[in-house]
Amino acid sequence: MLFLSALITGLGLGSMYGLLALGFYVTYVVSKTVNFAQGSTMMLGAVLCFTFWVTFGWPAPLAIAIALIGCALWGVAVERIAVRPFVRRRSEAWLMATVALGIVLDNIVLFTFGRDPRGMPPTPLVTDSFLIAGVRVQPQQVLIPLVGVGLAIVFSVFSRRTRHGLAMLAVVQNEGAARLMGINVGVAVSAAFAMSGFFAGVAGILIAPLFTISSTMGTLFGIKAFAVAILGGITNPWGVMCAGLLYGVAEALITATFGSTYTQITAFSLVIVALALRPEGLFGRASVKKV
Amino acid sequence: MKTLLRLRMLPAAVGMSIAALGLAGAAGTVQAADPIKLGHVAALSGASAQSGEAITRGLQIAIDEINESGGLLDGRMIELIQRDDESKPPKGLIAARELIFNEDVAAFFGGIDSPVSLAIAPLANQEKTPFIGVWAAATGITRNGADPNYVFRVSAIDTLVDVKLLDYADKKFGASKVGLMLINNPWGESNEKGLTAADEENDAVEIVGIEKFEGADVDMTPQLTRLKEAGAEAIILVVNAPPGAQMMKSRERMGWDVPVVSHWGISGGRFPELAGPTAGDAHFVQTYSFFGDQGEVGTSVLEKLKAKYPEIKGPEDVFSPVGTANAYDAMHLLAMAIEQAGSTDGDAIRQALEDLQGSYPGLIKTYESPFSADNHDALGPNDYVMVHYEGDKVVPTE
Numbered sequence: 001m002l003f004l005s006a007l008i009t010g011l012g013l014g015s016m017y018g019l020l021a022l023g024f025y026v027t028y029v030v031s032k033t034v035n036f037a038q039g040s041t042m043m044l045g046a047v048l049c050f051t052f053w054v055t056f057g058w059p060a061p062l063a064i065a066i067a068l069i070g071c072a073l074w075g076v077a078v079e080r081i082a083v084r085p086f087v088r089r090r091s092e093a094w095l096m097a098t099v100a101l102g103i104v105l106d107n108i109v110l111f112t113f114g115r116d117p118r119g120m121p122p123t124p125l126v127t128d129s130f131l132i133a134g135v136r137v138q139p140q141q142v143l144i145p146l147v148g149v150g151l152a153i154v155f156s157v158f159s160r161r162t163r164h165g166l167a168m169l170a171v172v173q174n175e176g177a178a179r180l181m182g183i184n185v186g187v188a189v190s191a192a193f194a195m196s197g198f199f200a201g202v203a204g205i206l207i208a209p210l211f212t213i214s215s216t217m218g219t220l221f222g223i224k225a226f227a228v229a230i231l232g233g234i235t236n237p238w239g240v241m242c243a244g245l246l247y248g249v250a251e252a253l254i255t256a257t258f259g260s261t262y263t264q265i266t267a268f269s270l271v272i273v274a275l276a277l278r279p280e281g282l283f284g285r286a287s288v289k290k291v
Numbered sequence: 292m293k294t295l296l297r298l299r300m301l302p303a304a305v306g307m308s309i310a311a312l313g314l315a316g317a318a319g320t321v322q323a324a325d326p327i328k329l330g331h332v333a334a335l336s337g338a339s340a341q342s343g344e345a346i347t348r349g350l351q352i353a354i355d356e357i358n359e360s361g362g363l364l365d366g367r368m369i370e371l372i373q374r375d376d377e378s379k380p381p382k383g384l385i386a387a388r389e390l391i392f393n394e395d396v397a398a399f400f401g402g403i404d405s406p407v408s409l410a411i412a413p414l415a416n417q418e419k420t421p422f423i424g425v426w427a428a429a430t431g432i433t434r435n436g437a438d439p440n441y442v443f444r445v446s447a448i449d450t451l452v453d454v455k456l457l458d459y460a461d462k463k464f465g466a467s468k469v470g471l472m473l474i475n476n477p478w479g480e481s482n483e484k485g486l487t488a489a490d491e492e493n494d495a496v497e498i499v500g501i502e503k504f505e506g507a508d509v510d511m512t513p514q515l516t517r518l519k520e521a522g523a524e525a526i527i528l529v530v531n532a533p534p535g536a537q538m539m540k541s542r543e544r545m546g547w548d549v550p551v552v553s554h555w556g557i558s559g560g561r562f563p564e565l566a567g568p569t570a571g572d573a574h575f576v577q578t579y580s581f582f583g584d585q586g587e588v589g590t591s592v593l594e595k596l597k598a599k600y601p602e603i604k605g606p607e608d609v610f611s612p613v614g615t616a617n618a619y620d621a622m623h624l625l626a627m628a629i630e631q632a633g634s635t636d637g638d639a640i641r642q643a644l645e646d647l648q649g650s651y652p653g654l655i656k657t658y659e660s661p662f663s664a665d666n667h668d669a670l671g672p673n674d675y676v677m678v679h680y681e682g683d684k685v686v687p688t689e
Contacts, residue, residue: 002516005545009510115338117533119565127568129546136546210540211509212533212565220507256513260504261475 005135006256007249012141012210014248015148018241019203020225021232022152023196025240027079028229029172030192033087033094035078037102038200039222044105045071045204046213047113054121068201074105075197076190083193102222109215117214126209144206145245151202152241155195159237168192227271233284243282247271326370327363327635329354329625330390332383332411333402333426335375342403345611346425347373349618350400352595357626364629372396376407383407384414391418397635398423398625400618405429405478415441419637421644423625425617428452428555429481433667441641443662445621445655445669446613447555452576453485454492455672456527456552459574461495463677463689464550466525468499470518472511472538474530474556475503482529482554499523506534511541519547528553528573535573536565543569550574552677555613563680574679578670579616579655580687581606588654592619607684617670620653624661624669627651 020042024034035041048070052063082097125140159165170178171188179185204218211217224247232243247267254266274282331350333343354369362368372394376383383404390396391414398421401408408427415422416437424432424444433444460466471486473479483501490498500521502514515538518526526542528535528551535557542549553575563570581593596615597603609615625640627647632639644662651658661669678685 002513002520005512005516009512013509115340116561117565118561119536119567122567126540126544129544136544138544141544207509212536214533252510252513255508255510256516259502259514260508260511263505 006252010249010252012144014245015145016203017225017228018244019199021229021240023199024229027192027196031189036098039218040102040105041200042204043218045201046208049205071197071201072194075193079193106215117212120209233281236283239283326368328396330396330399331373332386334378345614346618349615353619353622378404380406380410384410387411408432412442421640425621443667446617448668450485451672453489457489457496460525460552468522469525470500470523472528525550531556532562539566570680576675578613
């Protein structure tokens with residue numbers, strides 16, 4: 001029973017990590033850059049949704065939609081402000097710039113949203129529950145992995161079956177050639193960052209009812225998600241999602257067996273061990289640099 | 292050349308400053324109408340800012356009453372000097388030094404954070420300046436081993452709260468087996484010791500499991516499941532509001548309706564909103580509630596709060612009521628001691644506090660010799676009230 005309930009919790013949290021990590025993946029494959037402050041974007045999703053829904057009293061679906069659009073736009077803004085200017089000058093400073101922009105966002109939220117953590121109003125998704133093999137489960141706990149894995153599937157179909165998706169993949173393979181073939185590389189990169197912001201926003205909105213909403217809620221999630229992205233082999237979308245689920249389940253099982261005092265130290269140690277054994281990630285392929 | 296001139300003038304400048312300081316010092320002792328300076332070191336910004344404001348309100352209402360009735364020591368008014376510790380022990384220590392050495396306060400009050408008060412206590416003893424805790428509950432603040440001890444408290448104390456929590460689990464819920472859910476920090480540790488010690492004294496209740504968790508934990512069902520399997524009939528909770536709410540949500544998720552008996556950490560910050568529908572299931576300890584039947588003092592304090600702070604319309608607007616109530620009583624007890632001592636000398640105030648004559652009909656109770664040389668805590672288990680949330684209101688349960 002302890003094992004099963006840990007498994008359900010782990011899958012839920014794991015698909016959060018997977019979604020955030022998918023955000024790292026999508027920008028990395030298109031532009032070899034990432035928004036390191038994915039955790040802040042996730043927080044933005046939860047904060048915007050709370051503000052529109054609870055503070056402004058908008059209907060929930062509208063609040064969620066606008067919050068997600070907000071996150072996607074923020075993704076585009078991050079690329080314009082903190083990534084593009086540096087990449088143009090062949091600098092790696094976007095690493096620090098995205099972190100800095102994330103901290104700026106955290107603090108803006110701190111001043112506008114306030115210091116008090118807030119809680120989403122209860123919905124039937126968290127007040128109802130049903131039994132699976134003697135373990136009580138809330139619909140929200142099932143919804144999280146469903147949406148997470150579902151989005152990964154939709155994304156994978158989109159990138160392989162549609163014109164826009166193929167255009168993005170073309171940029172991945174050879175930027176110069178893609179440009180010559182009439183693909184607008186700038187737009188493709190913006191789209192990737194928008195999608196990255198969207199994924200983070202979905203993660204934030206999904207976790208909000210199970211957690212408390214505050215300006216710092218995304219920090220630890222962001223760090224774990226990056227570990228997950230690297231662990232999954234950042235160039236493989238399915239690998240990234242699987243690594244997220246794996247990390248979430250491992251974390252929950254460690255908590256169940258040893259107590260949460262040991263969770264962080266054990267989980268991150270396992271990441272280091274895994275990467276030492278497989279530097280290209282669990283599901284990644286070793287990249288070959290052609291000279 | 293310029294540097295040389297300045298250097299030559301240095302001794303003169305130093306001499307003059309010393310003379311000025313001496314004069315100022317002399318003036319301070321001569322003029323009887325000088326205000327009596329009292330300090331307050333607390334979290335005035337940051338996540339616990341509300342607690343600092345609550346204490347300020349209690350102190351200020353009491354100070355207004357004292358000043359309006361003519362002040363202390365033949366007409367000297369009380370002046371409150373506040374410093375922000377930002378919930379950080381080093382900042383609190385610096386602030387305390389500033390109050391003692393620069394402002395020359397006669398005594399000073401503390402805030403919500405036990406680690407800050409624990410850092411300040413040795414300084415207060417060393418400099419013989421009475422330090423009165425009005426919120427932080429760690430046992431070691433007043434029981435610090437110093438003799439003479441200049442640290443007093445009008446608030447709950449962990450060891451006695453722990454006795455109360457176990458007793459309440461037994462009396463209210465008939466629980467003979469309890470499980471502990473403790474935050475993994477020094478406060479949680481202090482209560483782990485306290486609860487284990489209380490368990491040895493209490494034959495009716497047995498601790499069947501001790502679980503820890505982190506402030507950022509999303510899910511605590513693994514810990515709760517272990518306690519459930521160990522047969523816990525009640526949960527003893529020690530943590531602040533946001534992680535406490537996560538505990539309540541995990542409990543709800545499991546569909547486990549086990550009673551929760553909590554230390555007062557969950558009372559700061561929007562616990563009902565964060566925890567959701569089951570917030571009311573957590574019964575927690577307070578020293579005072581502005582709800583229910585108010586005595587004469589309670590009614591008068593509430594009226595004065597409404598008059599001074601227009602946003603207060605009724606008891607539901609008095610946030611962090613323990614801070615306000617403890618601070619109000621502590622200020623009046625200190626005023627009595629200063630009057631009895633007949634001076635603002637730290638040692639005289641300490642002796643007066645340890646041997647207060649007459650009784651003081653306060654907000655929380657009527658105090659009769661609240662302190663002695665051995666006991667520096669004015670409140671005990673009989674003064675604690677158990678409450679729970681009904682909506683946003685904090686309502687007594689016994």
